[in-house]
Amino acid sequence: MKSTYEQNLEQTLFAMLSDEALEVARFITNDEEIHHWQDQSNAVSIRRLGYNDHGPVHMRKVAINAMNMFNILIQEGIQPSIVxxxxxxxxxxxxAVLLAAFLHDIGMSIGRQNHEISSFVLSERIIDRILxxxxxxxxxxxxxIKSVTLEGIMGHMTHHxxxxLEAGIILVADGCDMEKGRSRIPMLISHESRVGDIHKYSSSSVERVTIEKGAEKPIKISIEMSASVGFFQxxxxLIGKIMASTIKQYIELYANVIGRDVKRYL
Structure with a gap:
């Protein structure tokens, strides 16, 4: 069953879409198989491996981030690769961007290593069914659409x-899901220190990520955090994903600890 938070995220996403893209989004968010793959990905990521959220909420946030950036780029006259x-x-x-956003992490249901390849394989049949x-x-x-979707899935970890442009949006949209809510459950259930905890602790200090139209470049990304450990994220x-992305030249990036000076990266 969907949480209220998931449903609210869906309504935010739907408001950004129309026509066939909206139909695709409604199909994905109500598809039982996709929901189970996302839930299983979360079970493996959080409970088995102790990582952050890689499930339904994460996928919806990535989709919102991606559509926000996509719409800004279109408004600025920047053509996606397909066009x-x-x-x-x-x-x-x-x-294509929507599909990649919702399916890029379902390979976590198998494990962390090479999960972008697992996601690629698991997504093929699902993409066909949706289209x-x-x-x-x-x-x-x-x-x-399928070829660009699969590129976005395969490339989201920067290993490929x-x-x-579409795949580049997925890279950055994924990296922008770093607010503290993503690490809430791992922080609650973790009782022992382990390698990789920096991901949880750094994410838990990120209060807000804002994606909006920039003053100098089309997209402005701002990160506010409660502690300097958030700079790890x-x-x-994020910077690694941006530097590997085809949209890096369109991004302004700022970060700061609340109450301190803002640092500009890009």
């Missing part, structure tokens, strides 16, 4: 080079 290459429309690009439902009998569109995770 630039004349293989599809803005709507096709938007659908055959929402845009049936349009094989060329389906192939274009990406080339599309920015410097060791």
């Amino acid at each position: 630039k290459e004349d293989t599809g429309s803005v709507e096709d690009s938007r659908i 055959n439902t929402v845009i049936p009998n349009q094989l060329r569109r389906q192939i274009t 080079a990406i080339s599309s 920015v410097e060791e995770i």
